[in-house]
Amino acid sequence: MLYLDNNSTTKIDEEVLNEMLPYLNYSYGNSASRTHKFGWDANDAVKKARERVANLINAKPDEITFNSGSTEGINFLIKGVFEEYLEKGNHIITVKTEHKAVLDVCEFLSNKGGEITYLNVNKDGLIDINELKNAISDKTILISVMYANNETGVIQDIKDIGKIARENNILFMTDATQAVGKIKVDVIEDNIDLLTISAHKLHGPKGVGAVFIKRRFPKIKITPLLHGGGHEKGYRSGTINVAGVVGLGKASEIAQKLGEYKSVLKLRNQLEKELSEIEGISLNGDLNKRLPNTINVCISGVDAEAIIIKIRDEFAIASGSACTSAEVLPSHVIMAMYENEEKAYSSIRISLGKNITTKEIQRFSKILKKKIISIKNII
Ligand code: PLP
Numbered sequence: 001m002l003y004l005d006n007n008s009t010t011k012i013d014e015e016v017l018n019e020m021l022p023y024l025n026y027s028y029g030n031s032a033s034r035t036h037k038f039g040w041d042a043n044d045a046v047k048k049a050r051e052r053v054a055n056l057i058n059a060k061p062d063e064i065t066f067n068s069g070s071t072e073g074i075n076f077l078i079k080g081v082f083e084e085y086l087e088k089g090n091h092i093i094t095v096k097t098e099h100k101a102v103l104d105v106c107e108f109l110s111n112k113g114g115e116i117t118y119l120n121v122n123k124d125g126l127i128d129i130n131e132l133k134n135a136i137s138d139k140t141i142l143i144s145v146m147y148a149n150n151e152t153g154v155i156q157d158i159k160d161i162g163k164i165a166r167e168n169n170i171l172f173m174t175d176a177t178q179a180v181g182k183i184k185v186d187v188i189e190d191n192i193d194l195l196t197i198s199a200h201k202l203h204g205p206k207g208v209g210a211v212f213i214k215r216r217f218p219k220i221k222i223t224p225l226l227h228g229g230g231h232e233k234g235y236r237s238g239t240i241n242v243a244g245v246v247g248l249g250k251a252s253e254i255a256q257k258l259g260e261y262k263s264v265l266k267l268r269n270q271l272e273k274e275l276s277e278i279e280g281i282s283l284n285g286d287l288n289k290r291l292p293n294t295i296n297v298c299i300s301g302v303d304a305e306a307i308i309i310k311i312r313d314e315f316a317i318a319s320g321s322a323c324t325s326a327e328v329l330p331s332h333v334i335m336a337m338y339e340n341e342e343k344a345y346s347s348i349r350i351s352l353g354k355n356i357t358t359k360e361i362q363r364f365s366k367i368l369k370k371k372i373i374s375i376k377n378i379i
Pocket of ligand 1 (some may be wrong): 007008068069070071072099101146148149150175177197198199209291
């Protein structure tokens, strides 16, 4: 069984798991315990993890706050900014193709007096910078644009968006869940104020993540989501998941050493070339501004679910995003790009992992082609 759904989640790295294990058995201290070695050891491990995560995105350790993953991070950042800056304004700008976590939080806030602008994307999945500029008003407090899309892999012009936000004294947040670990993300170069990370997208454990909050220039205030013991400088109360955080730290270190997914990109290009030989197949998303591991293709006239069923004993792939796959609705991302339901229902997502081999890609491509042709012949 070949796993080709790495944008949904990834296999935990052996090295990550090994580094986590001691914190699940004999080194089980609470990192907030100050009076004994169990606590000190746990605290040292959390400190090291914080440094590793910070290094991966060129942040400082005190700019990293650990949490349970990106859904929490997104809720915390958007709701926390909204509450804190309500006196300045109630306007948030985001994009139609964001992850549901962002869209649902924005919808929630629109029922609490928030005014939300949802930017359009073009057929390549990219926003129009002029539309963004025109959407800004003196009531705008936050611009939230995802770094890379989970369904298409499309990478927005984050640096330019961040620059516009900064010129207008507006906070800039990016959901970098899919980008961190696959491409270079540099919070300074990219003009990012707020960012979310999730460990399970970069071969770490599930249920752990982090947010980056820029400490200075501007000085940012955020209302916490959880109140309690004042952990994480009061931003996120609750006993730290030490083993999980250690896993995120190790996964970050490995990702930094690995650098960009260059070998994956080569294999993705090979697969794309082979798939392009199939009649009626077209790529969804910008050809170049895209994650190196992601292919989202529309197979004209063919139901994506039918293909998935035909290959699912051998290959794990997705149609739309896994987070919404419980609902049988056309992908909101593909709909925002093309306004075409048929295209949305005919699209599949293949997301490669860093350990994929040429042989595996060849086997997948051969079988996928065969199945598509057989479905087309039935039709
Ligand atoms: N944002 C994006 C772009 C994602 O792909 C996901 C997960 O699929 C999330 C947010 C939510 O992340 P988590 O699973 O850590 O809550």
